[in-house]
Amino acid sequence: MTRIAIYDTTLRDGSQGEGVNFSLQDKLLITTQLDLLGVDYIEGGYPLSNPKDAAYFRAVRDLDLKHARVTAFGMTRRKDVAAEDDIGMKALVGVAMPAVTIVGKSWDFQVLEVLGVSLAENLSMITDSVAFCAAHTPEVVYDAEHFFDGYKKNPEYALRTLQAAADAGAAWLVLCDTNGGSLPDEVSKAVADVVANIKVPVGIHTHNDCELAVANTLAAVAQGARQVQGTINGIGERCGNVDLCSVVANLSLKLKGYEVLLPGSLVHLTEVSRYVHETANMNFRPGQPFVGTSAFAHKGGMHVHGIRKNAASYEHIDPALVGNERRVLVSELSGKSNIAEKLAEYGLEQDSALLTKVLDRVQDLENEGYQFEAAEASFVLLVERLAGRETSWFSSLGYHVSVSGRPDGAAVTEATVKLKAGDAIEHTVSEGDGPVNALDGALRKALEHHYPRLMEMRLFDYKVRVINGREGTAARVRVVIESQDDDSVWGTVGVSENVIEASWLALIDAFDHKLTKDARSSRSRVALAQT
Template structure:
């Protein structure tokens, strides 16, 4: 097996992506998760760039890392100054990391026009910087910035720059497609040439401006690169970096003979991907290969029919190998196979009459504007109702929402709800930041005395979409609410010409689903609430 070292730069290169910001605690938590996954290198940042990175390198030494080596990142020394006198060099050594990564210029245009130094001075800057760090740090990695652009325009000078790094003691030479515009065949040819002339292990660092970062990284590995740099979920400047989730998935599962991560840790790939999204306060990318929520989601009836017979008919790997799961989506495109697959999850797949009723209802509701792809909890409740299993958790008697405002002040929103739980009637009022927040508060006040576990639930997202925009202010709107508790995340949907009513329908389903999933079966198939209704 050939070991491919995985070098993660989520905390440095990834944090340069638009909308990405990690706190110090975020960076430490991500470092620990990457270590558990079996990533070989974690690049923590540039010690001289900001106080947060400086603090990170002080704090990361206290983490009990089992596998990953932390790298401090910096640039070559400044022009016309000795490496030992350069503040950047001193900061890299002071970080006390086992690895230092130095980035230097490869492209002669950058040397002459951006750095404003001679080609010879750039070579000295590279060599001096590597040698100085090598005298203080066990392992020095050299990132050859803009290598492929420089190699295309002046291959001899590009090779001189990385030869200078190799001669000075770099443990790795990493070829960088910094502008992200190279093609896989360009990368392959360049790696071939470099591997013949430079006796140092090679790495690859690709950006995604041509949507080829992963392909270029894999192309380099197939031609001899033994380290891949990238970020979790492809975060990074402009169009991002190579997505290590896809790189790792392909190397581990598609190519024989390569070893990545720690043994047995591939099953945590999806978990780490979503942890980084959550920590960065970013939405998941549903269509992300291997780890996305839609990566193994099936909507077309023919696809579901095939997957039920043989999963490999429409899946390139088993989703469990990367910690993901298969999902069957329900929509107006659904055939009987989709509905049957969903009903099988609830032990109802043999009820052909129910199957037909569910299919008819889904198609009718989607014609009205409902969508169940992001609202599976509402679909579950629909099935329960059609199967005669939907419990009467509570009965709404009425609700009222009012918004009042004064000039120069934020509007005040108030909601009142009157409902019955068994033979008891509750009438509650709550203020909120908006109608949904106020309704949520009033509903909780009314229900939590009867169902205490509703206190575990919170609303995490709220989306509104106009369905038939040509109807103007009378148009229907679709509201999707995402909720969660300590165990699960679920979506619910409501549709109406009135946005408050649509919100109420989605909110009601959110609460009912929480109650339903926390209930337990009783004798005779009747469901019983997890907390008894107060008598």
């Protein structure tokens, strides 16, 4: 097996992506997750760049890392300054990390136009910087910035920059497609040339500006690259870096003869991907290969019919291998197979007549603007109603929401709810930060003393979308509410021309689902105890 070292630069290169900002605590938590996953190198940042990165290198010493080597990143020495006198060089070795990464210029255009130095001086800057770091740090990684652009324009000089780093003591030569504009055949040719002529292990660092970062990375590995640099979820500047989730999964599951991460750690890939998304306060990419929520989601009736017989008919791998899961979606495109599969997930009894009735109703509701893909709880309640076995926990007798202004300019939202729970009529009022919060508060006042387990439930997310925008302010809206308790997260949906009514419908379903779910779970526990 050929070992491919995984070098993660989420904390440095990834943080350069638009809208990405990690706190010091975020960086330390992500470091721990990457170490548990089995990443070989974690690039923590540039210690001279900002106080946060400097604090990171102090704090990371206290982490009990089991596998990863934390790496400090920096640039070659400044022109006309000796490496030992350069403040950046001294900062790099001063943090005393297991490895240092130095980035230097390999494109003659960049040397002359951006650095403003001679080609000879650039070679000296590379040599001096790598040699200085190699004398003070166990391992030096040399990142050849713009290597592929430089190789296309002046291959002889691009190779000379690599040789300078190799001769000075670099342990790795990493070829960077910094502008993300190279094609796989160009990458293959250049990497093969480097591997054949320079006897230092080669790495690859690609950007995704042409949507080819993964293809370019795998092409480089095929030609002998033995280190892959990238970020979790592909975050990074412009169009991002190569997505390590895709690279790792392909090397582990698709290409033969390669070893990455730690044994048994691939099943945590989806978990780490979503952890980084959450920590960066970014939305998941549903269609992200291998780890996305839609990566193994099936919507077309023919597809679901196929996977019910054999999952391999429409899945290229078992989703469990990367810690993901199969999902069957219900929509107007569904067939009876989708409905049957979804009912089976919830242990609901089914028959042909019910499947037809449910499918017809789903298609009608989706025509009105409903969508059940993110609102499975509303779908389950719909099935129970159509099957005539819905439990009536409470019934709504009316609600009212008002917004008024205070003398200080602040808005006050008040909701009044009237409902029947059992034989009791409840009439409650609650103030809130907005109409949904106020309605939620009034519902809780009315129901929690009847059903105490509702206190476990909380609103997790709220989304509203205009369905028919041409109608302007009279347009119909779809509200999706995500709720959670100690056991699970569920989605419910409501549709109306009135955003408050749509919210009320989704909120009512959320409460209904919580009560139904708990009752079903309680019956299951009783049945299990009896057996």
